[in-house]
Amino acid sequence: xxxxxxxxxxxxxxxxxxxxxxxxxxxxxxxxxxxxxxxxxxxxxxxxxxxxxxxxxxxxxxxxxxxxxxxxxxxxxxxxxxxxxxxxxxxxxxxxxxxxxxxxxxxxxxxxxxxxxxxxxxxxxxxxxxxxxxxxxxxxxxxxxxxxxxxxxxxxxxxxxxxxxx
Amino acid sequence: xxxxxxxxxxxxxxxxxxxxxxxxxxxxxxxxxxxxxxxxxxxxxxxxxxxxxxxxxxxxxxxxxxxxxxxxxxxxxxxxxxxxxxxxxxxxxxxxxxxxxxxxxxxxxxxxxxxxxxxxxxxxxxxxxxxxxxxxxxxxxxxxxxxxxxxxxxxxxxxxxxxxxx
Numbered sequence: 001x002x003x004x005x006x007x008x009x010x011x012x013x014x015x016x017x018x019x020x021x022x023x024x025x026x027x028x029x030x031x032x033x034x035x036x037x038x039x040x041x042x043x044x045x046x047x048x049x050x051x052x053x054x055x056x057x058x059x060x061x062x063x064x065x066x067x068x069x070x071x072x073x074x075x076x077x078x079x080x081x082x083x084x085x086x087x088x089x090x091x092x093x094x095x096x097x098x099x100x101x102x103x104x105x106x107x108x109x110x111x112x113x114x115x116x117x118x119x120x121x122x123x124x125x126x127x128x129x130x131x132x133x134x135x136x137x138x139x140x141x142x143x144x145x146x147x148x149x150x151x152x153x154x155x156x157x158x159x160x161x162x163x164x165x166x
Numbered sequence: 167x168x169x170x171x172x173x174x175x176x177x178x179x180x181x182x183x184x185x186x187x188x189x190x191x192x193x194x195x196x197x198x199x200x201x202x203x204x205x206x207x208x209x210x211x212x213x214x215x216x217x218x219x220x221x222x223x224x225x226x227x228x229x230x231x232x233x234x235x236x237x238x239x240x241x242x243x244x245x246x247x248x249x250x251x252x253x254x255x256x257x258x259x260x261x262x263x264x265x266x267x268x269x270x271x272x273x274x275x276x277x278x279x280x281x282x283x284x285x286x287x288x289x290x291x292x293x294x295x296x297x298x299x300x301x302x303x304x305x306x307x308x309x310x311x312x313x314x315x316x317x318x319x320x321x322x323x324x325x326x327x328x329x330x331x332x
Contacts, residue, residue: 051250052236054229063225070218081258081265084217085251092247092276093292099247110258126259130296 017041018148021157025061028069028155030148033136036106036129037113037120038073038151043102051086051101062103065157069105072155077115079107083129116146183207184314187323191227194235194321196314199302202272202295203279203286204239204317209268217252217267228269231323235271238321243281245273249295282312 010016017029020040031039042065044058054062066084073079083106091099106129109122124131139147176182183195186206197205208231210224220228232250239245249272257265272295275288290297305313 050236051248052233054232056226056229059225059229060222063220063222066220067218070216081254081263082217083251083253083255085249085253087249087251087294088247089249089274089291089293092274097247108255108258125255127255128253128294128296130294 018144020148020151021155023061023065023157025058026065028065030144030151031104034120034139034144034147035132035134035137036108036122037077037115038079038107038147040069040105041102042069042105043100048101049088049099054101068155068157072151073107075154076151077107077109077113077120078111080110080125081108082106083108115150116143118143184310186314186317187321189227189231189323191224192231194231196310196317197270200286200305200310200313201298201300201303202274202288203243203281204245204273204313206235206271207268208235208271209266214267215254215265220267234321234323238317239273241320242317243273243275243279244277246276246291247274248272249274281316282309284309 017031017040020028020030022028022045025045027043027045029041029043031041033039042062044054048054070079070082073082083104085104085106086101087104088099088101091097108125108129109120110125112119112121114120120137122129123134183197183206186194186196188194188211191211193209193211195207195209197207199205208228210220214220236245236248239248249270251270251272252267253270254265254267257263274291274295275286276291278285278287280286286303288295289300
């Protein structure tokens, strides 16, 4: 099993990050690395390697998710703007590669934000977060659960199936 | 005028990169930095700051563009996979910021590719291109026009308006 297959397996079995919620086609997971508060991975619910092969209804669902997740994050943490990336680079370190379609969602902060007694800043604001060479912040499970609960105060995933995990 | 406003102004007046083609809602521009052969910027044709505010028809048009651009790039240069990013970071170096909605499209290459007598490689394949600290490759206008012409052999933007620049 490649790193990426394993990654999707861990996502599906809730071993990677905290599942925040889901829509019809996508899982929203709080990423383990919270240097930028609210960083998520948004993973397609079926096996797919390429953005080109995304179905119309999956795109439409994603576009609604973008609106809802950005809006929730602004309300929860006063994020300034957001970075979205569909990369799948690490899957190609394996041979054969086994990418699983997912997006990186990184809230960006002009000003430091305080949450649950801790200050989160964004030292590379105005540039890629790849310039941040600080080690990932280690947060306890309880802390990550508090982040998730705070996001869920504002994240309204409407339809019946969408509400499963809220 | 901020850097980003200026950037969009330069895009619209064809001073930034080579315009490769357009769809109903998006411009496809060959980026000045061709360290990864075929790197493009895909910019929305109207003023908009946020991905959240993209209209349904702009998403639908974008999803078709992704399919066509990835397919063309595989045929033109045998790209292995692709990175897509919607960031707008540099706009936030200005106060007030003036982001203009655009995507970065970066073809990734497992193996070096030869085009027009020059070898292009992807030294950070399997990782973010942000790890590549090489200076941008300087290509002549003629060389960039050859890249554009080669992509256009394979890029089929269908509807009437889409074909304007092909």
